[in-house]
Amino acid sequence: MATPTRTDFGLALAATLLALLVVLLGAYTRLSHAGLGCPDWPGCYGFLGVPMSEHGQALAEERFPEAPLEVAKGWIEMVHRYFAGLLGLLVLSLAVQALRRRVADGQPLRLPLALLGLVVLQAAFGMWTVTLKLWPQVVTAHLLGGFATLSLLFLLSLRLSGRVAPAAAPRGLRRLAGAALALLVAQIALGGWVSSNYAALACVDLPTCHGQWWPDTDFANGFHLTQQIGPNYLGGQLDSAARTAIHLGHRLGALVVALLLLALAVRLWRAGLTRLAALLALALAGQVSLGIANVLLHLPLGVAVAHNLGGALLLQVLVLVNYRLRAVAPATQRARYAGAAPLAE
Numbered sequence: 001m002a003t004p005t006r007t008d009f010g011l012a013l014a015a016t017l018l019a020l021l022v023v024l025l026g027a028y029t030r031l032s033h034a035g036l037g038c039p040d041w042p043g044c045y046g047f048l049g050v051p052m053s054e055h056g057q058a059l060a061e062e063r064f065p066e067a068p069l070e071v072a073k074g075w076i077e078m079v080h081r082y083f084a085g086l087l088g089l090l091v092l093s094l095a096v097q098a099l100r101r102r103v104a105d106g107q108p109l110r111l112p113l114a115l116l117g118l119v120v121l122q123a124a125f126g127m128w129t130v131t132l133k134l135w136p137q138v139v140t141a142h143l144l145g146g147f148a149t150l151s152l153l154f155l156l157s158l159r160l161s162g163r164v165a166p167a168a169a170p171r172g173l174r175r176l177a178g179a180a181l182a183l184l185v186a187q188i189a190l191g192g193w194v195s196s197n198y199a200a201l202a203c204v205d206l207p208t209c210h211g212q213w214w215p216d217t218d219f220a221n222g223f224h225l226t227q228q229i230g231p232n233y234l235g236g237q238l239d240s241a242a243r244t245a246i247h248l249g250h251r252l253g254a255l256v257v258a259l260l261l262l263a264l265a266v267r268l269w270r271a272g273l274t275r276l277a278a279l280l281a282l283a284l285a286g287q288v289s290l291g292i293a294n295v296l297l298h299l300p301l302g303v304a305v306a307h308n309l310g311g312a313l314l315l316q317v318l319v320l321v322n323y324r325l326r327a328v329a330p331a332t333q334r335a336r337y338a339g340a341a342p343l344a345e
């Protein structure tokens with residue numbers, strides 16, 4: 001009977017690391033305003049790469065007169081696409097591998113197949129990001145899809161690693177960890193909404209905004225999810241009060257999430273999972289600090305990309321926490337861990 005090998009685990013881990021890189025390249029593309037660096041998809045001005053020759057550039061101008069070529073932005077966009085394509089191939093091979101081993105006891109099958117579906121959907125969102133000219137709804141969904149791909153690949157790596165502790169966590173702790181994960185995803189969506197609506201600098205002071213605790217805000221327009229302002233969303237279209245509402249929403253969300261994650265860290269610590277608790281507290285502190293630095297330093301590109309990375313890593317910590325609290329070991333591993341204390345690290 002086929003069983004997972006170290007190669008399966010290695011492939012899943014490589015795909016996880018590549019997904020992290022693709023998420024980061026996506027953030028760099030978005031935050032350096034290169035999302036429309038190529039006005040078409042999957043090529044760039046109809047070419048496989050950014051046209052560099054005089055003839056190619058003349059053709060590009062002829063094909064897309066309304067979108068003048070900026071070579072640097074085109075390359076930023078294309079590098080993101082190449083790495084995303086490579087990730088697609090890795091996920092495809094993980095799915096094929098899982099199908100070949102589907103007879104093996106307890107081996108993940110649905111997860112690699114779901115990942116394949118997700119990657120195909122992500123390619124579609126990548127295309128719509130360009131064709132719908134950075135419509136915030138699509139940009140945010142694309143960001144969430146990237147974070148979801150990364151998280152599911154990390155989960156797959158954990159499952160294939162064979163390092164599973166027996167689950168013996170109290171139900172209350174498991175529920176708290178589940179709620180923390182759900183709220184963190186909502187906070188990441190809010191972050192994507194801030195970024196895609198160009199609301200990062202809607203408040204440049206902190207903790208107040210425009211020198212007030214509650215400045216002029218327009219939540220109805222800031223969170224009007226079916227709005228269709230356009231046609232081109234580069235730089236944002238909402239007015240100041242709507243952007244302020246979005247920015248404040250993300251700040252308030254951060255407050256709620258931080259309190260919940262701190263409570264979770266304390267509960268984990270008390271349950272004996274001290275390393276996980278410390279990791280969570282550290283990732284949270286880093287992410288909040290980077291968010292604050294974003295505002296106070298007026299959004300330097302490096303800090304904005306690091307804040308995206310921090311969000312992705314914090315999410316992986318939450319995936320790990322939930323996995324540790326919920327994982328049920330396959331029979332062989334249960335035997336290996338039989339003598340272990342329930343929640344010891």
Ligand code: HEM
Nearest residue numbers: 027188191192194195200254257288291292294304308311
């Ligand atoms: C648990 C806490 C937090 C999480 C998980 C989080 C997550 C995110 C994410 C995923 C983004 C989108 C980044 C991108 O477009 O690539 C974002 C954007 C942003 N966040 Fe946070 N954030 C948190 C806390 C904060 C805090 C405390 C602040 C400041 C008070 C803050 C300020 C910002 C700003 C200004 C942006 C927009 C950046 C841009 O347009 O490039 N965040 N956040």
